[in-house]
Structure formats: C-alpha cells, structure tokens
Amino acid sequence: MLELAPEIIALLFLAAVAAGFVDAIAGGGGLITVPALLAAGVSPVAAIATNKIQGSCGTAAATWTFWRKGRIDFALLKWPLIATVVGAALGAVTVMFVDTTWLMVLLPLLLAAIAVYFLVGPKASDEDVHARLTPFAFGAVAGGIGFYDGFFGPGAGSFFALALVTLLGMGLTRATAHTKALNLASNLVSVAVFAVGGQVLWAVGLSMAVGQVIGGWLGSHAAMRFGPRLIRPLLVVICLAMVVKLLSDPTNPLRVWLAGFF
Template sequence: MDYTSLITLCSFAFLAGFVDAIIGGGGLIQTPATLFTLPQYPVPTLLGTTKIPSLSGSLMGAFQYSRRVAVVGRFIGPMLGLAFGASWLGSLVLTRVPNGFMKPLALVILIAVFIYTLTKKDFGQIPQRVVTARQQQIRMALMGIVVGFYDGFFGPGTGSFLVLGFIALVGFDFLRASAHAKLVNASTNLASVLFFVNKGTIIYAVALPMAVANLTGAFLGARLAILKGNQFIRVFFLLVIAATIVRFAWDMVG
C-alpha cells in the first residue's frame, strides 16, 4: 500500500462522511473509490474494509444530531435492534444469493422518489401529518426490518431510503429524518462490520485511516446540516438521489 493510494482513499472517505451525514449516500463515493484504487484485492475484502469508515461516520453523525434534534427514544431502540438483525441476515444471504436484480428495482424507486421530491416543494420542510404513537412504533419497526435487510444485502442508497421513510411514513421533516436515519445506519453498519470481522475480510491498515477521515467529514457535514436546516438538506437529498440514479443507470448500461 503506497501513501498516495491511502491519501486518495482518505480524501474520498472524508467526502463520503460529509455527504452521508447530511442526507446519506456516502457509500456511492467511498465504495467505488476503494474498488478502483485497490483492484488487486477481492471485492468482498474491499466491501468489508469500507464498512469500518462507514460505521465511524454514522456514529459521529448520530452523535451530532442527537445533541440538537429530539429523538423518538422509546421507538428508535427496537428499530435499531431489528435493523441490526436484518442487516446481519442480509449480509448472510448476500454470500449465498446474487443481488443483481436489486439495482434495476432500486433505480425505478429512486427515479420516482426524485420526481416526487422535486415537484412537491414542501416535502420534508415541516412535519407532514400527525402519526399516532402506535403507528410510529409499527412503521419504524417495519422500516428497520426492510431497510436493514436491504443495507446488508445490497447497500447503496440506504441513508436516502431511511430519510424518505421517516418523512413519508412517520411524518418527520428533513432534519429530524436525517437524525434518526443516522442512528439506524449506525446499527446496520455495525452489523455488517461484525459480520465481515468474523469473516476476516478487512484490511485494517486501510480501514482505520479511512475511518478517521470519514468521521471528520461526518462531524462537519452534520454540523452544517443542523446549521442550515431543512431547505439545505432537501437540496442535498435531490443531488444525492440524482447521483445514485446516474450511477445505477451507468452500471446497468455498462
């Protein structure tokens, strides 16, 4: 491992942490950069390696948001547990079943999300509707299972799907949705890290410096999102969704 490659990876990890803390989508930056920079390593090894910086960034983002944004404490705990278990199961299934069919499905969903968010100007700007405590509990539990499994099985766009779910199903605004999404993302990333640690497919000499860079980016990204508020996060959300659509479409054409 030469220093130039490591510096390059840390730079991308910093940018990934910054973007991910605001609205999710950091994996779209960090994972391709790692695959392109270290082509001599097996893909599972590189995917496992990127999970540690992703976890560190998620934890930093979750910590920053939780200090300034009210969290639904009595429901987020069970959701984190369900997301953790579902993510572990998704990673296990990934080792046995190909996930190629996920990309076209995710692409269609993301295009619909982009169009809806772009045309509905007030989406996520204020709490959209009153959701009863029982509805919040059920919907957050289901989100934890579905999105947790998706993160372990496929991954890209998880943060954006979480934000979308918290806004559309639970009634949060963008800032509160981002705060809760980071908590759930930290749980799913932890499950993946433990899975890959158990498999022994992590390059720690790469993962640990990238983790510091990702954490630093997440600190700055979360602070900026909290400072700028919902409209700023909405713009970032649209940019990340657009980038994800382009990335998926490019991969499918290629």
C-alpha cells in the same frame, strides 16, 4: 493480503471525507467510497465490508452530534432499531452467498423515485406531521431497509429519510438525525458479520474512518444549521447522482436492457 500505496490511501481518505459529509446530510456516501475501493483493487465483497468500517465511524460522529443537540429520541426508535439490526445481519450474511445482479436493476429505479418525490412531492419541512405508522409497525420497514444496508448499502440513508418523513411524520432535519442512528445500527452489525467472515481490510477501513469522522462532523453541523434548505436539494442531487453512477457501468443490467429497448 492486499497492500496499497500511500498515495492510494491518501485518495481513499479524501473520498471518505466527502462521503462522510454527504452521508450525514443525505446518505449515499457509499457510492463514493465503494467505487473508490474497487478502483484501488479491492474485491467487491471486501469493498462492501471495508466500507462498513469507515461508514460506521462517520455515522457514529454524525449520530453523536445530533444526539448531543437533543435531535434523536432513542425511546421512539426502540423497535425500528431492533428490526434494523436483525435485517442488517441477515443482509450481510446473504451478500456473501448470492448473486446481486438483480439489485443493479432495482436500485436505480428506487433512487430515481425518491429523487422525484423530494423534487415534486409535498414540501418536506422541519415541522412534524401525523404519523401513518406506529414505531412498532415502522419496524418492518426499518428491517427491510436494514437488510438492504447489510446486503449492499449505498442509498440506505435516503431510504431511511424518506420512510421517516412519509411514514413517521418527522420533519426533515429530525428525520435526518434519526436516519443516522438507524444507519449506525445497521453498519455496526454488518461490520460484525463481515469481520467474522474475514472480509474486512482493517488498515484501509480505519484510515478511511478518520476521514469519515471529519466529514460526518461537518455534515451534521451543516444539516442542523441549514435544515431543509440544504437537506432537500442535496437528497435530490445525491439520489440522481447515484442513478447516473450505477447506470454509467456498461454491464449494468438495466442499462443493457434500456439500450436494447431503444
């Protein structure tokens, strides 16, 4: 059983507060907490599993805050939530058995594309527009993102937010609120699968969960107060920061390929 020094636990707690704040607004907090767990000596699969524990609590705090303010329509999310749960369960099972190298090539490209969309694309306001998909059809998209969230996770909030804005026509603050509900569903089912597989470090995850709840509460209130003025730029910054973080790894396959190309 891995034992961490108190000062390491304290640093992981602070990382969880920052991740909870970011997650509640733009997603991507996993790119703060997963590397922090890996740096503390936690194995990759255990880091992903433990990250789901603390991420679930922070997302639950944000979801509760948005729901109490009347920002989440669970009737609308019925089919997307079901699809997200199924996708997340399949993703969590898959990550314990397959090589994730290909994901390190695809993920930076997807995150960069999202950043470009929110930076130069149509201005995402708080006004709802015509939906391109029905909630039932959107379930297929939600299921795919749920699979990714169970499989790896960081950036899933950004993917959900973009899909809700572009495909269900939601305003940015409303999309952010509904993203939290979808994220919570995928996190909870992932935790269940990882727990059955014995991959969760419960003491570490629960201590970080306290920090996530604090950060999630602060972030959700900030999102409702400032709306797109805060959400849009933070989405861009977080997506680009995640791209830089992923490509900062000298072993990242995409970085290796680009270095050889140039």
